[in-house]
Amino acid sequence: VLRSARGADDPGPDPQDLLDCAVAMIRSANKFPDSKKRDRGSVLYRELGDPWRSYPAFHIAGTNGKGSISSYLSHILCHAGHKVGWYTSPYLERFNERVRVLDGAQDLARYDGDQTFGEIPDGDIARLMDKIGEAARIIAAREGVASTQFDMMTALAFLWFQEQACDVVVLETGMGGRLDSTNVIEKPLASLIGALGFDHMERLGNSMREIAAEKAGIIKEGCPVFAYAPEDALLSLSDASEVRQVIDRRCHALLAPLTFLGYHDFDLLSYDWSGQEFQTKKDGRLYRTRLLGPYQPVYALMAGEAVLSSGMADQDAVRRGIADCVWPARMEILAQDPLILLDGAHNVQAGLGLREALGKLACDIPVVFVIGLLKDKEHKEMLKALFLDPPYTVTDVIATEPPDARRFAAEKLIEELVSVLPDPKLIRMIDLPDISQAMAEAIGRARRKGAMICVCGSLYLAGVVRPLVREGFYK
CATH class of the missing domain: 3.90.190.20 (Mur ligase, C-terminal domain)
Known part of the structure; x- marks a missing residue:
């Protein structure tokens, strides 16, 4: 379902008329790439002027937890006063959910009360998809490179965040990492890898070593990495060991500072239907999150550590962002x-x-x-x-x-x-x-x-x- 996110005082053109062509264009593309060319998406983005170069970004991969991590990051960054571009996958109710801009704590408060707030409007989807479709046709004719559905949707996000002059972008991979459409970011503020598990094995591999290698593809030279401790990801001991080895070796090869975070990094003080309170063992700081998953304190700490390492937020913004975080359909x-x-x-x-x-x-x-x-x-x-x-x-x-x-x-x-x-x-x-x-x-x-x-x-x-x-x- 796609519908307008505009207010009643600005209804805009008829949403269905605007979106028919845009939706048809996306659906006409291949869902998955017809080759393993890593630069497939970058060819499309280059034709569009590489809009992703206009802002710094946090990059997130993982089997589980990508959305939660992205929400913690976005909430923290908004509380720090930033204009945040937020790209997630998949959507629950509206296509527009994938691409959102929130400007500071005031916008964040409106989003928490109305989760359609900040979504890219229908008319802008249609307008930008015309531009993206033309670029895709050009590179297909010139270079024989067929853009995928996710390439096009990622291009839409990149262009919208550029137009909106975002201070920073929170970027979630669609699947895997190494060959993902989002993996053009050369110097992320941080790469975050959530809990790994067995999913999408037809694309990512049948062993945990193969899956971890795909996710670790978002790690970049010299850029900090914050990863969910695999021993706490409900994996077998051997699978957890393989995940740790793969991420360790990738970070060592690229001189990327690595921090694993898990249950050993905090003490749980309370847990009920209203949320959970926890205290970090490193510095004794107290946090509270409304999210109910037992793993949520780990994701919150990953996001907090990543933002603090980037210098884009202080400790108070981290505390408030974790406390205010919401993420639909996750417990x-x-x-x-x-x-x-x-x-x-x-x-x-x-x-x-x-x-x-x-x-x-x-x-x-x-x-x-x-x-x-x-x-x-x-x-x-x-x-x-x-x-x-x-x-x-x-x-x-x-x-x-x-x-x-x-x-x-x-x-x-x-x-x-x-x-x-x-x-x-x-x-x-x-x-x-x-x-x-x-x-x-x-x-x-x-x-x-x-x-x-x-x-x-x-x-x-x-x-x-x-x-x-x-x-x-x-x-």
Whole structure:
């Protein structure tokens, strides 16, 4: 869904008329590159005048945590008074979410109250995509280089941030790192690598060594690196060791200062539905975050250390940015009656993180799950992570289907769940492919049983559930 982010006093041209051609142009491009040419995106950006050279940037990769890290960075930088360009992937509800500009703490406050605020307007998407499409046609004819969908979307972000005269940009990779469309940044203020796990293996490799090497491709000569301690990423000991070796060696070869951050860097002081408070072991500083994932203090510290190392914020801005940070669909509480927790967890490591959080938070509250998965994910292992001897009581599982061609059939999901449970009769299960029906059924069951609802398995699913609950369809 694409819709205008303009205010009522400036409606602009009809959004659909403006966007039809832009959307068609993006979708007509290949989703993935037809070769492994690293300079594929840079050829397009060069034709557009290399807009990415107009501002400094923080660059983020990782299997899990990229969005959270980017949100902490953006919140901290806004509290430091900067005009921030913020590029994320994928979007939940609107394409415009990918490209956002927030100017200082005042804009940040408006964003926290209205998460459409700061998005690139529809008319500017259409205008800039005309320019990008022409550049893509020129380089395809001249050099035989076919731009991908993500190349074009990244070019859109680069141009918009240049036009808006951003002080600094927070740049999230789409997939991997080494060959990613964003990886033209030559001297990032810092490279940040979130928790690594097994995802997108058809593109990034089947071993953790291969995956880590792709992510470590964003590391640049002499530029500081802040990485999630692999021992805390819910990997096997051997996989964690491989991640550490790959990142260590890459940083050593490029003389890039490296800091690993993990659970050993802080003490957790409190943890409940309102958030968590923690204290750093290095200097005893106290922080509070509203984000519920047990790994969130690590991501917060990574962002804080990266910004402090760049000199673009002081300690007070770091504290306020961490405290104010929001990030949709990552253990997000959508409603209270019944309590609805939405998490975009869609791989095994994220599922294990959700399991840990529910084990601490649910206590004696039973849980009704609404889950929808994609066929190309490790769905069986994900189901084991959430439902095999969990530290919480599961009363019901309602299988549904994300709005994507790769959706895993709800009926098959139930069959697979039955196959992994030692006693499937203890949980009531039903398949309802329609998400609205699945949510209505979950709410009815939760209210009858005094239970909470956990919705998880896919960001595509999250993108449908958020507006459903926000618009109060179940009241």
